[in-house]
Amino acid sequence: MSIEKIMVVEDDLIVRKNLEAQLRQRRYDVAALSTLAQAQDYLSKDNFDLVFLDVRLPDGDGTELLKTIQQRAQKPLVVITTGFGTVESAVECMKNGAFDYLIKPFSAGQIAVTLKKADDFIQLLRVNHFLSQENEDEGFELLGSSAEMDSLRQLIRKVAPTQATVLIQGESGTGKELVARALYLQSSRADAPFIRVNCAAIPENLIESEFFGHEKGAFTGALNKREGRFELAHRGTILLDEISEISPGVQAKLLRVLQERELERVGGNRTIKVDVRVIATTNRNLEHSVEKKEFRQDLFFRLNVVPILIPPLRVHPEDVPLLAENFIHRFNRKHGVDARGFSNAALCALKNHSWPGNVRELQNVIERAVILCNAGGILETSHLGLSPTPPLAPATAEMPAGLCSPGALDPESDPSGFLSMSALEKRHIYAALDRSAGNRTHAAKILGISIRTLRNKLHEYHDAVPKTDQEAMAQD
Numbered sequence: 001m002s003i004e005k006i007m008v009v010e011d012d013l014i015v016r017k018n019l020e021a022q023l024r025q026r027r028y029d030v031a032a033l034s035t036l037a038q039a040q041d042y043l044s045k046d047n048f049d050l051v052f053l054d055v056r057l058p059d060g061d062g063t064e065l066l067k068t069i070q071q072r073a074q075k076p077l078v079v080i081t082t083g084f085g086t087v088e089s090a091v092e093c094m095k096n097g098a099f100d101y102l103i104k105p106f107s108a109g110q111i112a113v114t115l116k117k118a119d120d121f122i123q124l125l126r127v128n129h130f131l132s133q134e135n136e137d138e139g140f141e142l143l144g145s146s147a148e149m150d151s152l153r154q155l156i157r158k159v160a161p162t163q164a165t166v167l168i169q170g171e172s173g174t175g176k177e178l179v180a181r182a183l184y185l186q187s188s189r190a191d192a193p194f195i196r197v198n199c200a201a202i203p204e205n206l207i208e209s210e211f212f213g214h215e216k217g218a219f220t221g222a223l224n225k226r227e228g229r230f231e232l233a234h235r236g237t238i239l240l241d242e243i244s245e246i247s248p249g250v251q252a253k254l255l256r257v258l259q260e261r262e263l264e265r266v267g268g269n270r271t272i273k274v275d276v277r278v279i280a281t282t283n284r285n286l287e288h289s290v291e292k293k294e295f296r297q298d299l300f301f302r303l304n305v306v307p308i309l310i311p312p313l314r315v316h317p318e319d320v321p322l323l324a325e326n327f328i329h330r331f332n333r334k335h336g337v338d339a340r341g342f343s344n345a346a347l348c349a350l351k352n353h354s355w356p357g358n359v360r361e362l363q364n365v366i367e368r369a370v371i372l373c374n375a376g377g378i379l380e381t382s383h384l385g386l387s388p389t390p391p392l393a394p395a396t397a398e399m400p401a402g403l404c405s406p407g408a409l410d411p412e413s414d415p416s417g418f419l420s421m422s423a424l425e426k427r428h429i430y431a432a433l434d435r436s437a438g439n440r441t442h443a444a445k446i447l448g449i450s451i452r453t454l455r456n457k458l459h460e461y462h463d464a465v466p467k468t469d470q471e472a473m474a475q476d
Contacts, residue, residue, distance in 0.1 A: 002122035002227075002234075003049040003115065004270075008032045009039045009062065010054045010081065015104060019052060022111055036060045043069070047216070047224060048076040050099075050118055055082040055089070063093060070097040074224060077118050081106070127193045127232050142178055143326055144319035148311045152179070159306050160186035165258065167243075167303045168281040170310030171438050173360030176281040177241065179308060184237045189277055192236030197229045200242040208250050209266050212257075218267025230263060233276045243280040243303065244289055251296045258302045278303070285439055313355040313362065314434070320350050323359060327366035328379070339373045349381045354430065429457055 006023055010016040011034045020032040031048070033039050036059050039051075051069065055062045062080065069075050077099040082089070085103035093101055099121070100114050142153060159166060160183045168176045177196070184194045202210050209218075213228030229238060246254065257263050262273050280303050289295035313320065324347075328339050342350070346369075355361055369383035429447065436442035444454045 002119045002126065002231075003028065004225075005029045005031070005046070005048045005050075007039060007042060007048045007051045007076070009036070009051065009057065009065070010034065011057050012054075012104075015081075019111070022108055026115070034058070036062070036065055039065060040068075043072070047074045049122060050115075051076050051078045052081055053078050055080060056084070063096060066093065066096050066098060077122065079114055079118070123193075123232075123234060126227055127195070141326075142175065142182060143323055144316060145322060146316035146319050148316040149319060152308070152310065153182075155308060156182050157186065159183060159308070161188060162306075163277055165278045165303055165305040166280070166308060167286070167306070168279065168308045168310065169286070170281075170283065171312045171358055172283045173358030174310040174312055175359050176283075176310060177239070179310060180239045180241075180279045180281060183279055184239075187237065187277065189236050193233050194237050194239070195229050195233040196239040196241055198241045200245040204247050207246060208253065211250065211254065212263045212265055214266035215268040218265070222267065225265075228263070228265065230257060230274050230276060231272065234274050235276075237277045237279060240278065240280040242282055244282040244284045244286060244295060248296065251299050255296065255299045255302060258299070283438070288439060288441075312438075313358045317351060317355075320355075320362065321347065323362055324350055324366055327363055328370060331367045331370040335367075335371055337370055337373070338376050339370045340376060340378050342379045343381070346379050346381050346384055349384055349386055353386050356430070425457075426461060429454070 006028045008016055008019050008023070008030060010019065010032070013034075016032050016034065020030050023030045031042055033042065034057075036057050039053075042048075053062045053065060066078050066080065069078055075097075078097065079100040079102060080090075080093045080098045081102045081104055083104040085101070090101045099118060102110060102114065142149065142156075144150075156179065166180075166183060168179050170176050180196075181194070184190060197210060199207065209222075209226070209228065211228050211230060213226050213231055214222050216222060216225045240254075253263075257274070258278060261275065262271050264271060286295055286300050286304070290297045290300050324342070328341065331337070332339055350362075350365075357364070365384055365386065366379075368385060369379045372383045373379050429443070432443040432446045433440070436446060440454055440458075441451055444451045447454065
């Protein structure tokens with residue numbers, strides 16, 4: 001509920017008591033006052049969401065208070081009430097910032113309509129303010145003609161119209177947020193808010209406030225009441241990105257919201273009902289996290305109503321050329337350049353790369369190449385700047401038809417085609433990660449090394465990637 005605190009400024013006792021009773025019956029927090037002086041005193045001490053303001057009051061004209069309210073940083077919506085309404089006065093009040101204009105006597109139905117309009121308007125303002133602060137890159141479509149992508153799109157079409165909670169799992173860079181947005185846009189809530197929470201980017205001591213909001217004075221720095229992301233997503237969809245990163249304490253509170261669709265703000269004791277569809281994403285294997293007691297089993301079951309697993313790009317490499325061509329067109333428009341496609345060597349390099357950063361890495365590589373390419377030219381391997389990430393197949397395995405020899409593109413191989421020991425080690429590590437579906441703990445066990453040693457090796461390989469690639473992978 002967007003409206004909570006309402007001020008009624010009305011000198012007629014019967015009208016004031018009647019309006020106060022209607023509002024309290026709807027569970028609003030109401031301050032019923034009879035003079036401008038009382039109203040100014042209350043406004044100096046607290047924030048209100050809505051004010052019913054009479055024009056003729058014992059100590060002045062209500063329209064003067066209307067003008068004063070418009071100067072406040074936290075200004076409530078103002079509904080002017082009067083028993084002497086004219087078109088001219090209504091127009092003047094609306095010019096001065098009034099949200100609505102009611103002529104007494106007004107019915108309970110009129111009050112209900114005004115409250116609904118005000119509640120929807122405040123919700124829209126808060127969502128728009130939140131979205132205006134988001135700094136997200138333009139999303140791309142779910143492109144690809146492979147069987148894997150066809151199956152993914154078919155599953156989205158089936159799940160999107162429902163209200164089911166969805167858990168999207170996949171490696172970093174596979175496009176989990178794109179799948180979430182596709183579910184939202186094809187749902188019955190497509191005209192309602194879509195609120196994203198990056199659980200990995202919010203400090204642990206603030207994530208509860210971000211989820212559920214807080215009351216004024218709930219903690220140091222809480223100068224005003226704030227709605228959480230679940231409230232902003234009311235009647236819409238909330239995306240809990242990288243859900244595996246939240247602490248056990250917040251997991252327990254999140255479970256209640258998913259079960260009961262209700263919450264309390266930090267520092268508050270009022271139960272707030274929310275109507276939201278929940279979509280969660282993670283690049284971890286949550287079943288393994290449950291086994292290791294890092295993630296609540298009951299929360300996992302509550303999230304995993306409809307699981308969607310996004311395949312890594314190396315599983316459907318036939319989509320690489322299509323994606324790359326699409327990215328060329330998009331980045332040509334974005335940067336005002338005119339790259340004309342790929343040389344055979346560049347296309348071969350794209351097909352041969354293992355894409356540990358998935359589609360996000362490919363996107364970043366193509367953007368850099370488009371910028372470096374000469375006007376009207378074609379993209380060469382030198383523009384791509386690909387790091388020598390080896391294919392995940394064993395070094396002696398035959399390459400599929402149409403792909404280049406890995407040794408030809410690997411600077412760590414000598415002219416005879418043999419790989420260096422460091423290159424073999426790197427290839428073996430990537431193969432173990434592939435076999436363990438990206439789970440580092442399992443990969444370390446397969447390799448017979450400690451998890452710390454594996455992390456150090458991956459950091460070494462990561463440092464060899466050009467900086468722009470690192471930044472792209474770090475964002476996901």
